[in-house]
Amino acid sequence: MISRFKALSRALLFIAGFVALIFADGCVFDGEADVDVAWSALKKGDLNQSIRFASRAINFGGLSGEKLGSAYECRAAANRDKNELDRALADLDRLVALRPDYAGGYLARGEVLFRAKSHDRALADMDQGLKLVDPSGNAKAVSLARRYVIRGNIRLVKKDADGAMADYEHALSLDPASFDARMGRRSEEHTSELQSHHPI
Numbered sequence: 001m002i003s004r005f006k007a008l009s010r011a012l013l014f015i016a017g018f019v020a021l022i023f024a025d026g027c028v029f030d031g032e033a034d035v036d037v038a039w040s041a042l043k044k045g046d047l048n049q050s051i052r053f054a055s056r057a058i059n060f061g062g063l064s065g066e067k068l069g070s071a072y073e074c075r076a077a078a079n080r081d082k083n084e085l086d087r088a089l090a091d092l093d094r095l096v097a098l099r100p101d102y103a104g105g106y107l108a109r110g111e112v113l114f115r116a117k118s119h120d121r122a123l124a125d126m127d128q129g130l131k132l133v134d135p136s137g138n139a140k141a142v143s144l145a146r147r148y149v150i151r152g153n154i155r156l157v158k159k160d161a162d163g164a165m166a167d168y169e170h171a172l173s174l175d176p177a178s179f180d181a182r183m184g185r186r187s188e189e190h191t192s193e194l195q196s197h198h199p200i
Contacts, residue, residue, distance in 0.1 A: 031061020031071070038074045042081075050078040069099045076108060085116045103133035107147050114154050123158065126151040137170070145175035152184050 034057035041049035054075035057063055063071060076091035092109035099105055110125030130151065134144060152167030164184065171181035 029056055029060045031057040031063040032067055034061055035063070035067060035071045035074065038071065038078075042074055042078050047078045047082050051075055054078065066099065069095050069102065069105070072098070073104065073108060076112070080108075080112050080115070085112055088112045089116070101132065103129045105129075106132065107150075110154075111150055114150060119154055119158055123151070123154045126154060140174065142175045145171040145178050145181060148174070149178065149180045149184055152181075156184065156187065 034053045038050045038053035038057065041047075041053065054071045057071040058068065058075070061071070072091040072095040076088040076095065079085075079088040079091070089109065089112055092105060092112060095102070095105040096109060106125040106129030110122045110129060113119075113122035113125060116122075126147065130144075130147060133139065133147075134141075148167045148171040152164045152171065155161075155167060156164040168181045168185040171178050172185070175181070
C-alpha cells in the first residue's frame with residue numbers, strides 16, 4: 001500500500017513539473033516552429049496533422065499577435081477543408097478579433113460563411129476584406145482573383161447579377177486563365193438569358 005502511494009506521488013509530481021514547464025517562460029514547445037509545420041501539413045493535405053500542430057502552438061506555444069493569428073488561420077483552413085465549418089468560424093472570429101485590420105481574416109471567414117449559406121454575413125466580410133486589401137480596386141495581384149470570384153458567387157446567389165458579373169470580369173482581368181471566373185460568368189449569362197425568355 002505504501003509503495004503504491006509513493007508511486008502515485010511520484011507520478012503526480014512528474015505531471016505537476018511538466019505542466020509547470022509548459023506554462024513557464026520559454027515554453028516546452030516552439031510555437032513558431034509548430035505553426036510552420038501546421039501550414040506545411042495543410043499544403044500536403046494532412047488536415048489532422050495540421051490541426052494538431054496548430055492547436056499545440058495556440059495552447060502551449062506562447063504566441064501572440066500575428067503569429068497567434070497565423071495559427072488560428074491555419075487551423076481554421078484545415079477545419080474548413082474537413083467541412084467542420086463551426087470550428088473554422090470560431091477560429092476565424094478569434095483571428096478577426098485579434099487582428100481587425102488584417103484582410104485575410106475577413107476573406108477567409110467570408111468564404112466559410114458562404115459555404116455555411118450565411119450569405120449576408122459572407123458578403124459583408126468579403127466586402128470588408130477586399131476593401132482592406134484592395135481599397136482602390138486597382139491591385140494587380142493574381143491571388144486576388146479567387147477572392148473576387150467568391151464574392152461574385154455570393155452576389156449571384158443573392159440575385160445581384162450586375163455585381164456578380166463585375167466581380168467575374170475583374171477576376172479575369174487579374175487572372176485571364178481563371179476557370180472559376182469563366183464558369184461564374186457563363187453561369188450568370190445563362191441565368192440572365194433564361195430570365196429574359198421567361199420573365200418573372
